[in-house]
Amino acid sequence: MSNPIYLALDLPRLDAAIALAKKVKGHVGGLKLGLEFFCAHGHHGVHEVAKVGLPIFLDLKLHDIPNTVAGAMQSIHVLEPAIVTIHAGGGRAMMEDAKAAAGEHTKVVAVTVLTSLDDSDMAAMGVGGSAHDQALRLADLAQEAGLDGIVCSGHEVGAIHKRWKNGYFVVPGLRPADGKLGDQKRAVTPRAARDAGASVLVIGRPISRAEDPVAAARAIEATL
Numbered sequence: 001m002s003n004p005i006y007l008a009l010d011l012p013r014l015d016a017a018i019a020l021a022k023k024v025k026g027h028v029g030g031l032k033l034g035l036e037f038f039c040a041h042g043h044h045g046v047h048e049v050a051k052v053g054l055p056i057f058l059d060l061k062l063h064d065i066p067n068t069v070a071g072a073m074q075s076i077h078v079l080e081p082a083i084v085t086i087h088a089g090g091g092r093a094m095m096e097d098a099k100a101a102a103g104e105h106t107k108v109v110a111v112t113v114l115t116s117l118d119d120s121d122m123a124a125m126g127v128g129g130s131a132h133d134q135a136l137r138l139a140d141l142a143q144e145a146g147l148d149g150i151v152c153s154g155h156e157v158g159a160i161h162k163r164w165k166n167g168y169f170v171v172p173g174l175r176p177a178d179g180k181l182g183d184q185k186r187a188v189t190p191r192a193a194r195d196a197g198a199s200v201l202v203i204g205r206p207i208s209r210a211e212d213p214v215a216a217a218r219a220i221e222a223t224l
């Protein structure tokens with residue numbers, strides 16, 4: 001089985017991101033480039049990181065009207081990402097148009113409920129029920145829209161997996177048992193997420209901010 005860990009390269013400097021990717025290359029299965037990276041380095045940065053030789057996950061979390069999101073998907077076609085994120089909250093038509101505009105080899109996955117949100121955030125936003133309920137509702141919508149899968153926390157991936165047998169499930173918000181949560185509110189361990197059915201384990205700060213990133217990546221890999 002291939003390594004399910006995608007390292008989140010949330011670093012402001014391109015040279016530092018590439019150096020980290022090269023260091024941990026043997027212990028991760030792919031590299032995730034998010035908003036911070038893409039806003040700073042754009043297409044050029046993605047091309048440079050792709051030279052490291054691992055699959056690229058563009059975590060852009062696109063969320064706009066269908067026509068605009070489809071246009072953005074077409075604009076990133078040339079980068080040949082393995083995975084791209086959009087927000088399920090953009091609605092069914094937006095998700096359908098995003099998938100139709102994506103490259104043949106790109107998995108389009110929809111963020112359900114960010115792992116930095118919990119039940120009290122749902123109530124504050126006027127969303128009925130728990131974060132778990134909302135994640136399941138949005139996962140159903142993403143499946144109906146014909147997406148490849150969703151992004152959710154390790155708390156709901158098991159329940160979503162039961163309803164969507166061949167879905168592709170990206171799980172961020174992962175922390176080793178003794179890890180610092182930071183802004184993550186629905187965290188689980190990488191092993192728990194994998195056992196519950198995650199296809200991809202997104203891990204950032206537990207590796208990128210570790211004193212020894214290689215040792216941290218190796219230790220996480222050994223738990224899987």
Ligand SMILES: O=c1ccn([C@@H]2O[C@H](COP(=O)(O)O)[C@@H](O)[C@H]2O)c(=O)[nH]1
Pocket residue numbers: 008010034059111113114115116151152172173174184202203204205206
């Ligand atoms: O719900 C979500 C969706 C995306 N993310 C992204 O994953 C990484 C997590 O980084 P850590 O440092 O391991 O917390 C980060 O790039 C987020 O943008 C998420 O955390 N939750």
